[in-house]
Amino acid sequence: MAETKTKTKAKEKSAKKNDPLGQHGISGELALDLMRDMLLYRRFEEKAEEAYAIGKIGGFCHLHIGQEAAAAGSIKPLRRDDYVMSAYREHTQALAKGVHPNAVMAELYGRKDGASGGKGGSMHIFDAECRFMGGHGIVGGQVPLATGIGWKIKYKGEDTVSLVFMGDAAVNQGGFHEALNMAAVWQLPCIFVVENNEYGMGTAFSRVSRTDMATKSTPHGIPAHSVDGQDVLATYAFFRDLADKVRQGAGPQFVDLQTYRFRGHSMSDPVSGTYRSVEEVEQAKHERDPIAILRDVLMKAGLLDQATLEDMDAEARELSAEAADFADASPLPGPEALYTNVWAEINPNGRLFFDGRPESEEAS
Amino acid sequence: MAVMTYREALNEALREEMARDPDVFLMGEEVAEYDGAYKVSKGLLAEFGEQRVVDSPISELGFTGLGVGAAMAGLRPVIEFMTFNFAFLAIDQVINSAAKMYYMSEGQFPMPIVFRGPTGAALQLSAQHSQACETYYSHAPGCKVVTPGTPADAKGLLKAAIRDNDPVAFMEGELLYNFKGEVPDDDDFVIPLGVAxxxxxxxxxxxxxxxxxxxxxxxxxxxxxxxxxxxxxxxxxxxxxxxxxxxxxxxxxxxxxxxxxxxxxxxxxxxxxxxxxxxxxxxxxxxxxxxxxxxxxxxxxxxxxxxxxxxxxxxxxxxxxxxxxx
CATH class of the missing domain: 3.40.50.920 (Rossmann fold)
Structure with a gap:
């Protein structure tokens, strides 16, 4: 009897293994949507790369290529009124939270119609309506901020969650530990997600930490979870369930979302650089490409064929090209924008600007 | 006109503004059960409860950032530094996050937050506990700086700072807390920022x-x-x-x-x-x-x-x- 039971279980398990969608409770339709999302992220970032190369985008620019499943799988299961905050590799996360590709691209171009009016740039994409809370440029600086958003949710008795991304290097910042401690003490509805792409800029995580990523929240009494961030179905199912739990009062959570960056740290960093080998990157691209992984699953399940995939890809390329065209056509911010929105409240008395320029006097 | 200490004037301002607006909360080290390191928050825990008068861990960077995030999401935090000498640990969150958020988001996220506490020297507290810090804050566009010297100014300006929609570094004098002076009785006594x-x-x-x-x-x-x-x-x-x-x-x-x-x-x-x-x-x-x-x-x-x-x-x-x- 017992033997049969075991056998049945093993059979079920293997059947589930052969049916990743069923295993994760994800419909074919949703899986195809996730494919469309990831294709858009990939093509969008490639477009940004192109635009950077011809000088349309300036400053720092950090691409998310290779990490598409981490964005789609963690953000897509959230509600529109949930909060998402990130560091500076955030273009595709903004897209995932609903910010229009045109607004993201126009921001990269430094144009008036950008998500932040052209004043934030690649690292500071904001959209209050989508509750995409930025784009922050100081490593780990956003972690206490997102904890404050969790504080507000609890203060107001809302049932939303505050999800914050950080790179693996951020866990060595003091502010990370201060924030996790407070989130735990006050049981805030925060999900702390490390997009662990193994390198903080050019420094391998193992070279700057004696302990594993999954231990980093342990001292604070926050449950840690490790997730294969290249498997969008597993990531989606995991965050869907986790967000529900947090919504219902499970308290803060820590996620080691394991991923890999196929490009350099920023545009000035060659793909492989001096800190990782070409072979390592090539192997990751071959074995851990999140788009290829989902493609194989969907094709095996008979949900996708090559022609459909090519159509979907063409659509992603088209949306990205449209975003670039939109950005290119969007005007530069007018010179008056220099002085707007420095202050939310211009006090009727006293000076706020000290540069002595007539424009600033006008602004106040 | 009532005669009261600078400390009592600040306490009244906090009490009135917390009663006026449920989104105002006070967070900092020892502000709740201990009644404040300098007793500025005396009695507020009993009146407003632990959700609104909050003892933080000794994590200046962390709770300052928490306040900034809470302000982004719509609350009006008052963050107390036991002294501004300790706020150097937190200045990244004041300058890089609070002072710039409104600008770099093109006006999407106002930052109605007050950072308050004593600045300057008291008596024989030596190098790390005796410094006037206002310049660090006034240097950054996006951050307002208020330095009241009398009980009346303390009350009227703190109320204005809490109602202001920009980050305000509100810098008190440690040796002034016991200083007495006349304060108008008016519940709505507000001194506008920017008036000498x-x-x-x-x-x-x-x-x-x-x-x-x-x-x-x-x-x-x-x-x-x-x-x-x-x-x-x-x-x-x-x-x-x-x-x-x-x-x-x-x-x-x-x-x-x-x-x-x-x-x-x-x-x-x-x-x-x-x-x-x-x-x-x-x-x-x-x-x-x-x-x-x-x-x-x-x-x-x-x-x-x-x-x-x-x-x-x-x-x-x-x-x-x-x-x-x-």
């Missing part, structure tokens, strides 16, 4: 200052009266916004000015004010403007050395004599 106050009137020389140094300036002005020298003592009250009209008015009246501040001279508030006066009232000046500051050294512990380091009424009188060519 002429604390003493005279026509011979302008002593311009802010924060607790107004008391040193007033002491000097009283001594000078005995010598027949009548000084204007102008209390800026807020450094940003800055009441430049009031500064120009007194300088144009007296043609001679001394700037007194508790902090160090290099790129201090006085440096800024002097630069502006010479740009905008050069023809009205009969003498170079002299600054009186702390000695340009870290604060020593030994009582005699500390006395030497701090700006005193005598230093001010010396400076006044110099600008009067006496």
């Amino acid at each position: 106050d002429l604390k003493h009137e005279g026509g011979d020389v302008s002593i311009i200052t802010h924060g607790k140094m107004i008391h040193v300036a007033l002491q000097a002005a009283q001594k000078l009266e005995k010598e027949g020298i009548h000084a204007d003592v102008l209390d800026l009250r807020t450094i940003r916004p800055l009441d430049m009209d009031a500064i120009l008015e007194t300088v144009q009246k007296t043609n001679r000015a001394v700037y007194l501040e508790e902090g160090w001279p290099y790129a201090g508030t006085g440096a800024q004010i002097v630069s502006m006066i010479q740009e905008e009232a050069f023809d009205h000046l009969d003498a170079p403007i002299i600054r009186v500051t702390q000695a340009d050294v870290p604060m020593p512990y030994a009582k005699n050395l500390e006395m030497l380091a701090k700006p005193s009424a005598n230093h001010v009188i010396e400076a006044v004599n110099r600008v009067l060519y006496r």
Whole structure:
């Protein structure tokens, strides 16, 4: 009897293994949507790369290529009124939270119609309506901020969650530990997600930490979870369930979302650089490409064929090209924008600007 | 008019603003069960509960960032630093997050948050606990800086700071907490930011200052009266916004000015004010403007050395004599 039971279980398990969608409770339709999302992220970032190369985008620019499943799988299961905050590799996360590709691209171009009016740039994409809370440029600086958003949710008795991304290097910042401690003490509805792409800029995580990523929240009494961030179905199912739990009062959570960056740290960093080998990157691209992984699953399940995939890809390329065209056509911010929105409240008395320029006097 | 201490005035301002707006909360080290390291928050826990009067861990960077995030999401936090000396740990969140959020999001995220606590030297607390910090904050566009010197100013300006939609560094004087003064009874007594106050009137020389140094300036002005020298003592009250009209008015009246501040001279508030006066009232000046500051050294512990380091009424009188060519 017992033997049969075991056998049945093993059979079920293997059947589930052969049916990743069923295993994760994800419909074919949703899986195809996730494919469309990831294709858009990939093509969008490639477009940004192109635009950077011809000088349309300036400053720092950090691409998310290779990490598409981490964005789609963690953000897509959230509600529109949930909060998402990130560091500076955030273009595709903004897209995932609903910010229009045109607004993201126009921001990269430094144009008036950008998500932040052209004043934030690649690292500071904001959209209050989508509750995409930025784009922050100081490593780990956003972690206490997102904890404050969790504080507000609890203060107001809302049932939303505050999800914050950080790179693996951020866990060595003091502010990370201060924030996790407070989130735990006050049981805030925060999900702390490390997009662990193994390198903080050019420094391998193992070279700057004696302990594993999954231990980093342990001292604070926050449950840690490790997730294969290249498997969008597993990531989606995991965050869907986790967000529900947090919504219902499970308290803060820590996620080691394991991923890999196929490009350099920023545009000035060659793909492989001096800190990782070409072979390592090539192997990751071959074995851990999140788009290829989902493609194989969907094709095996008979949900996708090559022609459909090519159509979907063409659509992603088209949306990205449209975003670039939109950005290119969007005007530069007018010179008056220099002085707007420095202050939310211009006090009727006293000076706020000290540069002595007539424009600033006008602004106040 | 009620007579109360500076501490009580701050306490009343907090109480009234918390009663007025449920989105206002107070967070910091020892603010709740201990009633505040300097008892500014006395009784607030009992009145408003632990959700709104919150003891934080000793994590300045962390709870400052938490406050900034809460403000992004729509609350109006008051973050207390036990002293601004400890706020250096948190200044990244004040400058890089709070002061820039509104601008870099193109106006999507106003930042109605107050960072408050004592600044400047008390008595023999030595180098790390005795520094005037206002310059660090007034340097950054996006951050307002308020330095009340009397109980009435403390109350009226704190209420204005809490109602303001920008981040405000609200810097109190540790030695002022027991200082008594008259405070209007009005529940809605608010002093707008950006309005200086002429604390003493005279026509011979302008002593311009802010924060607790107004008391040193007033002491000097009283001594000078005995010598027949009548000084204007102008209390800026807020450094940003800055009441430049009031500064120009007194300088144009007296043609001679001394700037007194508790902090160090290099790129201090006085440096800024002097630069502006010479740009905008050069023809009205009969003498170079002299600054009186702390000695340009870290604060020593030994009582005699500390006395030497701090700006005193005598230093001010010396400076006044110099600008009067006496």
